[in-house]
Amino acid sequence: MKKNALYAQSGGVTAVINASACGVIETARRHRDKIGKVYAGNNGIIGALTEDLLDTSKETPATIAGLRHTPGGAFGSARFKLKSLEENRVEYERLIEVFEAHNIGYFFYNGGGDSMDTAHKVSQIGERLGYPVTCIGIPKTVDNDLPVTDTCPGFGSVAKYVAVSTLEAALDVLSMAKTSTKVFVLEVMGRHAGWIAAAGGLAGQGGAEPPHAILFPEISFDQQRFLARVDSAVKKYGYCVVVVSEGARYADGRFLAEAGSKDAFGHAQLGGVAQVIAQMVKTELDLKYHYAIADYLQRSARHLASKVDVEQAYAVGKAAVELALAGHNSVMPIIVRNADRPYRWSVGTTPLSRVANREKMLPRSYITKDGFGITAACRRYLEPLIRGEDYPPYRAGLPRYVALKRVPVERRLNRPFVLK
């Protein structure tokens, strides 16, 4: 009897994670002889554990096609990491139980490093419990920190958003600098690695062109050197644009965002690093500042997605199904870079064990010696990833993002499962 598939989204969502879902579902639908229905976990792995599944077969082809241009996680995602097998074996056993109850033979897990680890373990435990499941990981993360793959779907679009926003805001600030704001700070994501901050560097070619300083998590923040940089840019170019990673930190490891202030009740403020930087510029240099915090806007900005990113997100979803049908297990499709200029890429494969729990940091060679900019090598790596536009359709001025029917799959276990 042909088996059904389970697709689940995991961790922070992106502008293109649904494009991967689209790739999975459309490809599975083209192989109805081998794959039954594609179910989705409602809120990711939590839905799988609690037998809260959605039946994607109830969605029209037009709706599934629309996932390609819809941001967010259409089936719901979750920040929920399964414990180790030793600590909480019951979670893994429960997953297999749910899979068995719904005749699920394929598990497609769309997430970052932790999720790849989970998918790998599910495959192992299924084997041991006598219910083998084909587990394929699908890479996703705006942080671009997965190893082996050249890039992670989700990153190219946030990179494009940050590069374009830096360029646009810089034109605004430049126009007004004579009588108004001199220093503009844009805070971007990337708690552990500076990939996203580096993308801000694509807005200009360095020197007079913005951004005039990028603050990476990888480079210890030195207030005097930073202020000297800002002061110099303002004197030379009339203004200064700063891109700062939320993960920027002092040499002792403290985040700048933590270094801040107390509120009226004496509580530590959870203010952003942009504000800390801006206040420093005001206090020490007495320059007028503005700051923006892109926050979720940067990872949900499907209106400005990178075409390359959308295509890669779809491709890894499609490849996941094809790998499963070809008999692979415990693997993840990856993006392989075949050439820089012109950029050519293809989809490769890596074992999940090689991806799980390893982070790819921004290499030091991608950051200029002074620590405030990106090198030619970094540009060569980043530039292709923001190429091309892939606009969603619009109606009445707004993107026509699709909404799913979200038809639940009838429960068969009827035994509640309490999440720990």
Next chain:
Amino acid sequence: MKKNALYAQSGGVTAVINASACGVIETARRHRDKIGKVYAGNNGIIGALTEDLLDTSKETPATIAGLRHTPGGAFGSARFKLKSLEENRVEYERLIEVFEAHNIGYFFYNGGGDSMDTAHKVSQIGERLGYPVTCIGIPKTVDNDLPVTDTCPGFGSVAKYVAVSTLEAALDVLSMAKTSTKVFVLEVMGRHAGWIAAAGGLAGQGGAEPPHAILFPEISFDQQRFLARVDSAVKKYGYCVVVVSEGARYADGRFLAEAGSKDAFGHAQLGGVAQVIAQMVKTELDLKYHYAIADYLQRSARHLASKVDVEQAYAVGKAAVELALAGHNSVMPIIVRNADRPYRWSVGTTPLSRVANREKMLPRSYITKDGFGITAACRRYLEPLIRGEDYPPYRAGLPRYVALKRVPVERRLNRPFVLK
């Protein structure tokens, strides 16, 4: 002898102020028999006062055409308000002196209410000094607070940016709400009027659809009512999206942004209102939050400009030149709404004296009774303004914004002018 023209940008720039510049310059170039060169004030009126002029005739037609899709103020803008005639008559006299030295007979001033007042006075003083200048105002402001005109070029694009960003971020938050952020706050511009905040309301139709609360400057902030609203949205829909105007304030007039905290040195923090709101949600409701501050991103986001807005910005620039050639003086072209559905508009005219120093506030009838949403009347007004997309050309993943040569006009007065 035919006269030259002076074009100057004033106040906060927008995604489409250069489209107005494009309209002025292209139209003047089509009337070379009547208008000589178009000069631009370097940094707006400051350039005019200091005889720091740029010669737009040195720019290629392709560059001028490219202004239509380039954000920021290409000639530089300034926050510089001329004092009243009584207080500083010398500034007005100096302007006329510069105009005379450069044979300037037309003054096109592209700005908000203050600028319209200045243009009006320049016209009067020229008359009195025996050097009559045709002064035409060109409306521009993201705040949408100019009277008489149906809307202000610049507003439609920021409205589209805020509506789309609210929609996109809401999809992100909804995906993750089960295990992560429950409350998302987007801070937008609009110190005095809630037009921009209202645009966030276009992201959904109310009820379950985001935003679930809009905080307008026009409605006194009531913490208990606001927190009850957030609590109710989270209980009913699982999440809550808030759009807050930077001008949100308490009943006693204090801005929420001022109510905040002190830094480590005891200085009042200049933190955004988003942070104040978010902290309140955390402290009182113990809900996980995130916030974004759009800041300059919203008014420079030419990549997401409203087509209607771009067309209107160009049209008022073009009309300004045509009005001048038709013998009008001390007037401003306005946008007239002929019909809502389908939306039809035309360009009309109003005397500068009717525009100067008057603000158009968001009518109370545009805000729902509970104070947290927008009414059907408000939607009817706003919707047409965000219609249509007008994408800039891209190269290598980035918009191809134009840079001007900025060729200076040779000085003839050689007498420095000290700005007060």
